Amino acid sequence: MTLHNFTDSPDPLASTAHVPIAERPLVADDDRTIISAPDAARSETAAPAAPSPAEHLLHALFPANGISTGEEAGVRIAHFEIRERLGAGGMGAVFRALDLELARDVALKILHPGPSRDPSLVARFRNEARACAQLNHDNIARVFFAGTQGALYFIAYEFASGRTIRDLILERGRLTVAEAVNYAIQVTLALNHISAAGIVHRDIKPSNIMLTESGRVKVVDLGLARRDMDDSIGEITVAGTTLGTFDYIAPEQARDPRNADVRSDIYSLGCTIYHMVTGQPPYPEGTALQKLLDHQGKAPPDPRLINSRVPAELAAILRRMMANLPEQRYQAASLLLSDLMQLAVRLGLQSVPAEGIVWRHRQAAKAPGFPGAAALLGTVLTICATALIMQYFSGSARFRQNAGNATVAALDPRDFQPTAANPGTTPATPAAGTTANSTESGSAAPETGTASDPPLVAANVTPQPAAPTERTPRPPLALLPAPGVPAPFIIPLGLPPELTL
Structure with missing residues (x-):
């Protein structure tokens, strides 16, 4: 540029009166300095500057029209x-x-x-x-x-590959009750862990619940989370602002997000479950302001009015989760988890390992109850066999202990001697110490006895029947084991006394 000093002319613009305004030089106000126009008129405009690497990076990640063309790859x-x-x-x-x-x-x-x-x-x-x-x-x-x-x-x-609950709802309209209970249990487990760490999520909704290919739920996006810990950055919520999504926000959180706690997350989860089983949020119509007023002033809607397959137990759980006052809701995620688990049992769901735990229907076995019945039968047979063995060895031990005193049955030869007068009566035996002796002369004399007793003749002696005598009746013969022989094995009809209660 050229500097011109007009010291001789009183009016520096007088010489440029015939020049068009667009081509007149600029005049400084302080030292009467004129910044002249370039000597040659510019025939073409300057080319735009090339974007910097930082600008190129931002354009690739966040295109101006919001439509990605794949420039972010790499x-x-x-x-x-x-x-x-x-x-x-x-x-x-x-x-x-x-x-x-x-x-x-x-x-x-x-x-x-x-x-x-x-x-x-x-x-x-x-x-x-x-x-x-x-x-x-x-x-x-x-x-x-x-x-x-x-x-x-x-x-x-x-990174969790899969889809969100919102995607499933948009694709299928609504989910089954079993699916909703499964996902609700897993989210409740996550909320229980989050609240134990002193954190409030404040944005539970279908789009923040990721479902992996194995069926496991992942709670994502804690962008609105608030920490109650001492090392937190501090309260970053300004009074008078509303944080959350209008379709799922708790009334107290809408009034002041700083008042939100785990009960607010439970309310949002209740709205999410309602959306799962009905296909629409609790208050789908109206503006954002109208939805906030509905959350605060209306009673929780009954999902059975839209989906008749919703059981009464789930409707009662949702009614308590979506109560307007925090004091009327579940006071902890663990309490909600207990009711959901009981409902899962009634629905026939059981925990299945899938990179964790999910809740699904029990698979029907080909022979229902057979493994359990076989195990019970085996247990009963084992107890009976043990009882029999114990009784056998305990009876043998008792017999060996009393074997010395046991009476063994014997046969009396007199029982088989017939008599003329009374064949069934046993004849009397001679008195002990009395014998009949023959002499050379054929006469016999008793060694003992009285003088009046007649002599006994050795030859042709006819025995005289003795008078019947009373005998003590004996019990019938019994087959008793000899000492040292174990008792015969007898199958009992009941348990031995040692095993009875």
Whole structure:
């Protein structure tokens, strides 16, 4: 440029009166300095400057029209290489990326450049990362890494391939009662872990419940979570603002998000279950303001009015979960879990390992109850066999102990001697010590006796029948074992006395 000093002319613009305004030089107000126009008129406009690498990165991640063309593939942020876009929202976008250090897929959540200029939103994003880092549960997406690159803030989450509950509802209209109870139990387990860590999710809804291919539920997106711990960043919610989704927000959370607690998450879960079994939110019509008023002023709707297959037990659970006053709801996630588990048993659901625990219908066996009956029969037979063996050995021991005193039956030869007068009467035996002796002369003389007794003749002596005598009756013969012989084995009709109660 050329500097001209007009010291001689009183009016510096007088010489340029005939020049068009567009071509007149500029005059400084302080030192009468004129900045002249270029000597040669510019015939063509300057070419736009090439975008910087940072601008190119932002355009690839967040296109101006919101439509992804695949430009994000291959973009590197820290040690993550983006593969594809999974979803986007007002606060940012989520991408599937490869962790180059550990060679695993992650869900990379990146904060949008617009909210990145707001310190409160940046603080909320960092709070999300720190809150999730405190959690370690099968039904919660874990945090692997968090950091910044330039003006971008990002969080690397555990990648769970699958679909959200919202996608299932849009595809099928509504879910079965068994499916809803299964997913509700898993989310309740996650809420129980979250509340134990002093964290309130504050945004439970179908789109924040991821369902893996194996059937496991993953609760994601703790962007609105609030921590009650001492090392938290601080309360980043401004009074008078509303955080949450209008279709699932608890009344007290709508009035002031700082008053939300685990009972608020239980309310949002109740609205989500209602949406699962009916195919629509509890209050689907009206503006956002009208929905907030309905949540605060109306009684919880009955899902059976839309879906008659909903059991009365589930309707009662939802009515308590969606009570307007927090005091009327379940006061802890564990209490809700107990009722849901009982309902699962009534529905015939059981826990099935699937990278964790899910609840599904029991598979009917070909022979229902056969394994249990066989086990019971085997137990009964074992007890009976044990009782028989114990009785056998205990009886043998008692017999051997009393064998010396046992009476053995013997046969008396007199019982078989016939008589003329009375064949059934046993003849009298001679008195002890009396004998008949023959002499050479053929006469016999008793060694003992009286003088009046006649002599006995050895030859041709006819025995005289003795007078019948009374005998003591004897018991009939019995077959008794000899000493040292074990008693015969007898099958008992009952348990031995040693085993009776």
